[in-house]
Amino acid sequence: MTNASLWMKSEGPETDIVLSSRVRLARNLTDLPFPAQLGDRDGERLTARLKEAFDSLGAAWQLTYRPLSEISPIERQVLVEKHVVSPALIQEPVRFQGLVADPGESISIMVNEEDHLRTQIFLAGLQLTQAWHMANRLDDDLERSLNFAYDSEMGYLTACPTNVGTGLRASVMVHLPALVLTRQVQQLFHALAQIGVVVRGLYGEGTEVVGNLFQVSNQVSLGLTEEEFVHNLTVVAQEIVGRERHARQLLTQSHRLEVADRVGRAWGILTHARIISSDEALKLLSEVKLGQDLQFVKIPGHTTFSELALMTRPGYLMDRAGRELQSMERDELRATILREKLLATREDKEER
């Protein structure tokens, strides 16, 4: 059974609002077509070269390469739910796609998604600079054995023009229940769009916003250095954190009872429902997390919101059951797991 990624269990700066930081670098080899145009012979040549490069990285990085074809459909789905890979990577037909990851899944390299390599670093909380430093070191180490397509004017060349330049995308996953409740979120996102920052749902481009979770990232990769991009997004994230904290303060001052009611009801339903959909679960967990952050409730043990959120996802549930599950079976198993986790200890049970 797949477990939560190690970084999900860690604490980090501002983890009450910034669940995770991610830095991703898009890279392509000089003399081979982009994945979409990759023929069988070139695909095999690419795979062989990459394997050699990963092997040459040595024990320090603790990375393992797995062809996607050797990963079961259920595990592929769990990898998406953990954000280790993108939904695009696992789309059929699977040809030369693969995944390189460390045991804690802080590092993942998607092979042959839109680009030959997409190196990603995940850290808990607001740690974009740290993530960038790790990504940069790994990129340097890979470049020792691989020739990346690079143009002195344009920078790194990528399959999609929006990634040309640094090939970098930095993003943070933020939890903004108070800005949503006080209806300030649309105005904020509109302002961010003006400065080239995009806001998306839980699983990136085109996915729905659920559980007050937003992925905030830089829109283009060109025109600034990597350090500037990372610094800018860090400043944006700090600004968002400040506004969310301010909204929470207002809420607890002027609507304390209403917030306690929302949190109480969410807790009551999560600990007593027998059937629950993934969207409802995430929505209620978001309110429980707000309650925990405001010290109205306490999630027992050391289970983080990121872990609980993952546990509500369909792939995770099927992986846990060890088989495909119908929607209704998942809804029942989800309710059971949530009850178990939230009522883990008698003492914590009614603490509020």
Place this chain on the structure above:
Amino acid sequence: MTNASLWMKSEGPETDIVLSSRVRLARNLTDLPFPAQLGDRDGERLTARLKEAFDSLGAAWQLTYRPLSEISPIERQVLVEKHVVSPALIQEPVRFQGLVADPGESISIMVNEEDHLRTQIFLAGLQLTQAWHMANRLDDDLERSLNFAYDSEMGYLTACPTNVGTGLRASVMVHLPALVLTRQVQQLFHALAQIGVVVRGLYGEGTEVVGNLFQVSNQVSLGLTEEEFVHNLTVVAQEIVGRERHARQLLTQSHRLEVADRVGRAWGILTHARIISSDEALKLLSEVKLGQDLQFVKIPGHTTFSELALMTRPGYLMDRAGRELQSMERDELRATILREKLLATREDKEER
């Protein structure tokens, strides 16, 4: 502070479905105008005569007469919520209205509602015959000192033609969550209408149905003897009980998980909400009662559903607080009382 009526705490036949039985007799004195036409002098004469009659009933009935003008507006509202008096009795302006009741509130006589006297007997469960026998004995005792308007052809004369004849209305308050859930209730009520049986909401004519509670009564008072009316409605009530039981059996066989989920959620919200409206509370209590009847949950102590339902009513809450309360204050107090009552003992708390 007003308490629940004693009969609400009692058990009776079929109390899982029939909360209470009520028999009511409408009577008017021969030589005085109906309440709507009652002038000041006649009103005073009527009051004097009635007082004398109530006094002559003696200690056996344990009845006390109170002019409505001496009952506070909040207590009047509580009396309506307990069904001791009708909403019509407490409508302003108050002139010669009054209430006669025993300490347990199984007996209540409304003075100058639509008729001079409306004698009501309440019993827990399905006990229409027993209620009728009590009402009849009390009526006989009253008739020793009062001359009731009676026509040998028409029977007892009343202000509204629908009550002419026996002056009797028998009703049962039934809780039909399974017939509502399985959408059989409309068809059943339509069939009952064909045989002269009417179904109304919680507080009789023109009131909304809430909490799956229905008042079932005979439509006319003419053409049959009292015993026949009472017998017929008893048969109807037994038929309704049989259908509700059948629907509950079907639900637990084919939708056990869904029912457990509804009951669990209702319990979870009632025991964790901080703000709750009276309608939502009654709706959720109805689901908890179904859960208790099906042995999915246990309401702690010996608090009956009738008592809990009463505790959610606005008048009861204001009476308990000892002052008028704004809607929001009531919603908060209601949530607090429900949590206290449902979480009365640690042991029972999570029993399901």
